[in-house]
Amino acid sequence: MAATDRQARAAWADAQAKRTILPGADWQAAAQYEDIRYELADGIAKITIDRPEVRNAFRPKTVVELADAFERAREDPDVGVIILTGEGPLAFCSGGDQRVRGESGYVGQEDAAGRRGVGRFHVTDLHIQMRRLPKPIVAMVAGYAVGGGHVLHLLCDLTIAADNARFGQSGPRVGSFDGGYGAGLLARTIGLKRAKEIWFLCRQYDAEQALRMGLVNAVVPVEQLEIETVRWCREMLELSPFALRLLKASFNAADDGLAGIQQLAHDANLLFYMSEEAQEGRDAYLEGRRPDFGRFPRRP
Numbered sequence: 123m124a125a126t127d128r129q130a131r132a133a134w135a136d137a138q139a140k141r142t143i144l145p146g147a148d149w150q151a152a153a154q155y156e157d158i159r160y161e162l163a164d165g166i167a168k169i170t171i172d173r174p175e176v177r178n179a180f181r182p183k184t185v186v187e188l189a190d191a192f193e194r195a196r197e198d199p200d201v202g203v204i205i206l207t208g209e210g211p212l213a214f215c216s217g218g219d220q221r222v223r224g225e226s227g228y229v230g231q232e233d234a235a236g237r238r239g240v241g242r243f244h245v246t247d248l249h250i251q252m253r254r255l256p257k258p259i260v261a262m263v264a265g266y267a268v269g270g271g272h273v274l275h276l277l278c279d280l281t282i283a284a285d286n287a288r289f290g291q292s293g294p295r296v297g298s299f300d301g302g303y304g305a306g307l308l309a310r311t312i313g314l315k316r317a318k319e320i321w322f323l324c325r326q327y328d329a330e331q332a333l334r335m336g337l338v339n340a341v342v343p344v345e346q347l348e349i350e351t352v353r354w355c356r357e358m359l360e361l362s363p364f365a366l367r368l369l370k371a372s373f374n375a376a377d378d379g380l381a382g383i384q385q386l387a388h389d390a391n392l393l394f395y396m397s398e399e400a401q402e403g404r405d406a407y408l409e410g411r412r413p414d415f416g417r418f419p420r421r422p
């Protein structure tokens with residue numbers, strides 16, 4: 123284990139033992155999963171990849187559970203912001219679990235009938251889901267965010283990094299690459315030359331370098347990571363949820379093409395449905411009469 127990791131683990135254990143560093147919130151478990159944890163506190167959902175023995179690498183089951191947890195947070199009207207993190211101080215996520223990488227993608231566990239399923243990339247849909255989710259997602263990164271784990275932090279709307287965080291793409295080293303959001307969104311975030319450097323050389327970057335590149339929003343001592351992340355979440359919770367929803371959709375619209383425009387357009391539709399004009403159309407249909415749109419202005 124590297125010296126910085128030893129220090130981080132020691133600081134974490136020390137903080138937890140002495141309770142001088144309190145968790146950022148009074149988390150309550152709100153669902154049962156095998157590979158992840160789902161906790162709630164004060165309008166924040168915290169989703170933790172809980173596989174520290176493999177630096178929080180994800181297997182297909184992990185991704186299926188993450189998708190379920192994000193959907194749960196989306197549907198919960200009490201949740202305004204979501205934190206995505208990894209268990210422990212050593213890793214946010216180390217990407218796809220290479221032990222279950224098959225001949226064609228990642229292979230799930232056996233089902234009741236003993237079938238193992240066909241290999242595929244389960245994260246593809248998760249990436250889209252995170253882009254689509256109309257609430258801010260904050261990556262809380264201690265330790266490594268590499269490979270597919272780096273792409274997950276990139277897909278989060280904000281990233282708060284601990285001072286022991288390390289970022290990088292490892293695909294070309296292990297015979298993989300993510301030419302979707304992994305490359306495109308990285309280039310959008312930090313510029314094309316830097317993005318190509320990260321992918322073409324597979325180096326790792328510390329938290330301060332990541333901050334300078336614009337890859338993360340803030341760097342804090344590892345023992346203050348959760349407190350600071352929750353502080354950012356609470357600030358967002360003070361603001362208009364619909365404004366944040368529309369801002370997220372607006373930031374993503376151009377890069378997501380027609381799917382991005384669709385999301386903004388349907389949000390406009392959602393607002394339109396709240397108007398008397400739209401409700402006149404519905405009421406007229408239900409009452410079997412011609413709609414009277416004449417009383418609504420033809421706006422210049």
Ligand SMILES: CC(C)(COP(=O)(O)OP(=O)(O)OC[C@H]1O[C@@H](n2cnc3c(N)ncnc32)[C@H](O)[C@@H]1OP(=O)(O)O)[C@@H](O)C(=O)NCCC(=O)NCCSC(=O)c1cc(O)c2ccccc2c1O
Nearest residue numbers: 175176177179216217218219220243269270292298299300
């Ligand atoms: C993350 C590390 C840099 C950490 O190094 P460290 O020295 O701290 O720890 P160890 O290397 O000793 O690891 C401890 C323990 O964990 C196991 N482990 C770590 N990462 C993984 C992993 N990804 N899969 C399986 N197991 C892992 C490690 O073997 C050790 O086990 P022991 O039994 O020996 O204790 C370093 O671990 C590291 O570099 N890890 C690999 C990072 C990596 O290459 N990830 C995969 C990249 S490819 C990817 O993620 C990917 C996924 C997708 O779903 C895609 C979908 C579509 C397109 C592309 C995709 C894609 O590229």
